[in-house]
Amino acid sequence: QSVRQGVGKTKITGRVLDNNGEPIIGASVLEYGTKNGTVTDIDGNYTLNVSKENATLSVSYIGFVPQQVKVSGGNSTIHLKEDAQNLNEVVVVGYGTMKKADLTGAVSSVNGTEIASRPVTDATQSLQGLVPGLLVSNDSSGRPGSSGTLTLRGQGNLSGTGHPYVLVDGIEMSLSDVNPNDIENISVLKDAAACAIYGARAAYGVILVTTKRGKEGKSRINYQGTVGWNSPTVLPKMLNSVDFARMWNDGCKNANSSRLYSDEKIKLLEQYINDPSSVNPWQELSSTASMNPAFENSESGIGNVDYFDLHYKDTxxxxxxxxxxxxxxxxxxxxxxxxxxxxxxxxxxxxxxxxxxxxxxxxxxxxxxxxxxxxxxxxxxxxxxxxxxxxxxxxxxxxxxxxxxxxxxxxxxxxxxxxxxxxxxxxxxxxxxxxxxxxxxxxxxxxxxxxxxxxxxxxxxxxxxxxxxxxxxxxxxxxxxxxxxxxxxxxxxxxxxxxxxxxxxxxxxxxxxxxxxxxxxxxxxxxxxxxxxxxxxxxxxxxxxxxxxxxxxxxxxxxxxxxxxxxxxxxxxxxxxxxxxxxxxxxxxxxxxxxxxxxxxxxxxxxxxxxxxxxxxxxxx
Structure with missing residues (x-):
């Protein structure tokens, strides 16, 4: 649908789906002839502010034929067709290989070079955005060694434990145990027709990983190295001590509480922010007092601490x-x-x-x-x-x-x-x-x-x-x-x-x-x-x-x-x-x-x- 956003701007929302009606995650959606664009979310949805109401969108994704679509109100769902060359591609299926054109089930394939080029912890994370309908989530993101979890075509069950059955060279294995550089290709079997050969364990889809093998010819030595830095994507923005004290006082007044920071204390907090060396932050502390803890949940003390900035490094x-x-x-x-x-x-x-x-x-x-x-x-x-x-x-x-x-x-x-x-x-x-x-x-x-x-x-x-x-x-x-x-x-x-x-x-x-x-x-x-x-x-x-x-x-x-x-x-x-x-x-x-x-x-x-x-x-x- 399209909604007018003032002079010269129209907000367009919609979805990008594959030929099976599955949402495509990370598809590129551009206003044709401009650099104004966005990418689809995990449900294939997109939102884009374009320059005119009947805009032409250029939509593309790896493995699909790019499309240019004129979008008006009510015409925002876009179906991408798989590239015909991919239909002749030989993919790994249950106990063998077949051409995509000869399959009745939904199967997606990922080449190992796409995975090896991503500087991530393991192969699970490297699949993010490469397969339509495959969601990679990580509740422990940011912790070293944390791996992701995979879900195909939705959560699968009420407890959220419906994860695909992973086989590496035909053996059940965790993707976190596989070196991404050793992967030749990955096939993702999505529906019952493709997964039935594996029985009940394939109820939530199957991921088949084929690792690299030697090829006839001269010895080949390959080295790949990457170095990089992680940084926090988003950290909460905290108030400084003066703004906190003033907002605390507003809350106390609304609650008829007497626990207020005095005007003198607020002036000291301001002075501390401007020149920490000019103020004794512990002037209210007895020389024999225990500091276990000190001034917790009280209006005593002078300081200016952002706990996220204190504990988190930039990289x-x-x-x-x-x-x-x-x-x-x-x-x-x-x-x-x-x-x-x-x-x-x-x-x-x-x-x-x-x-x-x-x-x-x-x-x-x-x-x-x-x-x-x-x-x-x-x-x-x-x-x-x-x-x-x-x-x-x-x-x-x-x-x-x-x-x-x-x-x-x-x-x-x-x-x-x-x-x-x-x-x-x-x-x-x-x-x-x-x-x-x-x-x-x-x-x-x-x-x-x-x-x-x-x-x-x-x-x-x-x-x-x-x-x-x-x-x-x-x-x-x-x-x-x-x-x-x-x-x-x-x-x-x-x-x-x-x-x-x-x-x-x-x-x-x-x-x-x-x-x-x-x-x-x-x-x-x-x-x-x-x-x-x-x-x-x-x-x-x-x-x-x-x-x-x-x-x-x-x-x-x-x-x-x-x-x-x-x-x-x-x-x-x-x-x-x-x-x-x-x-x-x-x-x-x-x-x-x-x-x-x-x-x-x-x-x-x-x-x-x-x-x-x-x-x-x-x-x-």
Whole structure:
């Protein structure tokens, strides 16, 4: 729709959709012939102020045919058609590859070069804006090592846990364990027709990741390195101490409260802002007073503090380096890579960072004209340091940044940071450390006994181990005399007076066997058929052991066995196995009529007598 916005301006709103009616995120919408433009949001919506009512918009997005559309009231929804060249593109689908033109389901493809060029933490974040209908969100954005969550075509369920099923080279895996530089391409299967072959786990879509493999030819060495800086996108703008005091007084008068800043105090606050050295910010403090805390939630004290500016740095450094070697002859090809990523946190006084190492290698060997062997290894090791988390400081820290008054100095009379600044809590020795190791080993073969018929078999063993430790230490807060101290304990930060130590380990051991075959044949070059059938077996074992103890004997050498408080132990173990049969038939008549049938049976010991059947037919004309 269009709404007149005064002389010479018209506000146009609308949506940009693909040929399946899915919103396109990040599509470019420009007023034709100008630099006036915008991009669509997560729902494909756009808003643009144009120079005339019947404006022509130029709309474009990667993989779609650009369009120029004249927009008037009620004609603001724009459908982009997929580029015809993309229809001949071969994309990865469930257990194989197919041309887009031969698919009945909705499938989007992303090339690995688009992902590798983005300086982000992991491959999850790099998908932002590349796939219509795919939303990447990150509730922990800004914290080093935080990964995003993916949702396809909306939330999926009421609890917000409906995330796509991610497979890397056919193996269930987290995208955060994949080096973005190792990715060859990503296929996103969006609807039931495309996802049915994977059964119930594909209820919210499927993301198929194919990693790079060696190619015949001379050895190629490739290095890619990036360095950069993070900065806070938006921080709240806080009042200075004088404006705060005046607005506080207005609120008190409206509430008939007598808790007012005096005119004399406001003049001192103004003087402090102009020349901090000319005013004693602690002139109301007794020389023997405790400063634990000092002047919190009171009209005493003189200062001018922006807590966001105090705690947040303007920038934090990050770097990423990747080195790969590939090549081989006709008989065998190889690919090996190593990646390093390091990201510092934005908090000025906290020890907060994330570091990850990735190693990947694979080998393909054509032993005979009909037999090919494959082997691969993926390894990732990461360490995350932060004072926040289970057993450390709580997120109440961030709540307090906007809660404390700016009228109290954060440096005491002796030059120490005050308890109210919260800096002592960040420097007390409280920490959380997460070490995570991931290893994935795969071996298999491919048999081609005659033209059109291929048999694939692979075996994978995967280990994921996480070691977590957290130490909670109350800081010592100096009194006004600069000598005596007392422990700082602030409930909203989750600080324990006598110390607490938390440690847990969880381990996952997973193995799977895949065996499937495909047969392609054509009758009179008009009836083209592909038949696929296979078997999968999975076994998973998981164990979790958590120990927590309070009242530590020592905070310099903490131990879960040494403390005066209660010791809490949690021990969890479980295992499951599945055996699945699956099949698909694709029929194409002269590229005009498509028929696809998908079916899967899952028999699982995850729940007692758990049997799941799925069958999905789809037709495209």
């Amino acid at each position: 934090s450094f990050k770097q990423r380096h990747n080195l790969s070697v590939s090549g081989g002859g006709k008989a065998a090809q190889y690919y090996t890579s190593a990646g390093y990523y390091k990201e510092d946190g934005l908090l000025r006084y906290a020890n907060i960072d994330f570091e990850r190492i990735n190693v990947s290698t694979n080998l393909t060997s054509q032993l005979t004209p009909w037999l090919k062997l494959k082997a691969g290894l993926k390894f990732a090791h990461s360490v995350q340091n932060t004072p926040f988390g289970d057993g450390g400081l709580s997120d109440g820290f961030f709540h307090s940044l906007a809660r404390f008054r700016p009228t109290v100095s954060v440096v005491d009379p002796n030059g120490h940071f005050t308890e109210l600044s919260m800096i002592p809590y960040l420097q007390s020795g409280t920490y959380t450390k997460t070490k995570r190791d991931f290893i994935n080993m795969t071996g298999g073969f491919e048999i081609n006994p005659f033209k059109g018929f291929n048999v694939f078999m692979d075996y994978t063993y995967k280990i994921i181990g996480t070691h977590y430790s957290a130490l909670n230490v109350a800081p010592m807060i100096y009194a006004a005399d600069g000598v005596s101290t007392s422990k700082g304990v602030r409930q909203e930060l989750g600080v324990t007076a006598d110390g607490k130590f938390t440690r847990y380990n969880d381990n996952t051991h997973y193995q799977t066997i895949n065996l499937y075959g495909t047969y392609n044949f054509s009758i009179n070059q008009a009836h083209n058929t592909t038949v696929m059938a296979g078997y999968q077996e999975e076994n998973n074992k998981y164990d979790y052991l958590r120990n927590v103890i309070t009242g530590l004997y020592s905070t310099t050498n903490p131990n879960v066995g040494m403390g005066t408080g209660d010791k809490v132990v949690t021990d969890t173990r479980n295992s499951w196995a599945t055996r699945s049969f699956f099949a698909r038939v694709n029929y194409d008549y002269k590229s005009r009529y498509l028929l696809e049938l998908n079916g899967r049976y899952d028999g699982s010991s995850r729940f007692a007598k758990d049997h799941r059947w799925g069958f999905f037919p789809s037709v495209s004309v």
